[in-house]
Amino acid sequence: MKVTRIGFYGIRNIGAGLVQTVVNKGLSAVVFENNSDIYHSALSIIEKNVDSEIEHWGLTSKDKKVMFSKIEHIDKFSDFAKYDIDIIVESVEEELSKKIEVATRIMSELNMNIPIILTSQTNMLKSIVDDMEGAKRTVNIHPVPSVPIYKIVELTRSLNTSEATMEIVRYFFEKLDIKPVEIEDGCGIVGPRILISTVLEACDMMRDSNIQPSDFDLIMKRGLKMYKGPLTMADEIGLDNIKIWIEELSKKDSSVYKVPQIIIDLIGKGHTGIKAGKGFLKYK
The missing domain is CATH 3.40.50.720 (NAD(P)-binding Rossmann-like Domain)
Structure with a gap:
């Protein structure tokens, strides 16, 4: 072959x-x-x-x-x-x-x-x-x-x-x-759906409790033994891409998937993630 x-x-x-x-x-x-x-x-x-x-x-x-x-x-x-x-x-x-x-x-x-x-x-x-x-x-x-x-x-x-x-x-x-x-064909495969759900929860917590993105990622890495923080992963993928993922998932269930205002604001400022030097977090 x-x-x-x-x-x-x-x-x-x-x-x-x-x-x-x-x-x-x-x-x-x-x-x-x-x-x-x-x-x-x-x-x-x-x-x-x-x-x-x-x-x-x-x-x-x-x-x-x-x-x-x-x-x-x-x-x-x-x-x-x-x-x-x-x-x-x-x-x-x-x-x-x-x-x-x-x-x-x-x-x-x-x-x-x-x-x-x-x-x-x-x-x-x-x-x-x-x-x-x-x-x-x-x-x-x-x-x-x-x-x-x-x-x-x-x-x-x-x-x-x-x-x-x-x-x-x-x-x-x-x-x-x-x-x-x-895995069986479905609406959003495992990794993206779990990541998006976690990012949405993080955005809610940042809005309601003012937790910092770096602190959220630290808790997820050390507390839940994640390889990498979900907000860092979102920055690597690109917040513009994350926004598109959420919009596509919202076509299946708009009650669960809605683009958070914090992501809209970051993209509006050009802070789309690692490729821009800044997203949820700052990068060198």
């Missing part, structure tokens, strides 16, 4: 972290992203993550050079035809209409019989690809933790997803040293 070159339709949302993971394991990534600013912003995120690994002796400067040499950028979707890609990963905005648009385009225009991996955190796979001809080649994933180095991935299949597709996808994650946890 050959899985050596991965195509990416977009590098938004979890795309940067997944591209980093792919090239870190020696695979090649071909990225279609027609927004130059977003592409270079994603590369900057990857570079910061890799530099941090170098600083802590996890990687070397030579490793970094090799990793970046394995990332190729294309401006046109049709250019995928020039590459022998084995899997294509969608990584665009977390909006149902956009996910459907991209899935439809991949299935209709990419003349390759390869697995399609979608990355929707809040929508059911069924709602994206139901009745599409290429549904048998499609799965949905969410890596945990979200950024930047993945250890576990939540993996869902539709009723139409073939076992042959699942075998290739499982092999792909095995090559990445990632454990796939297969």
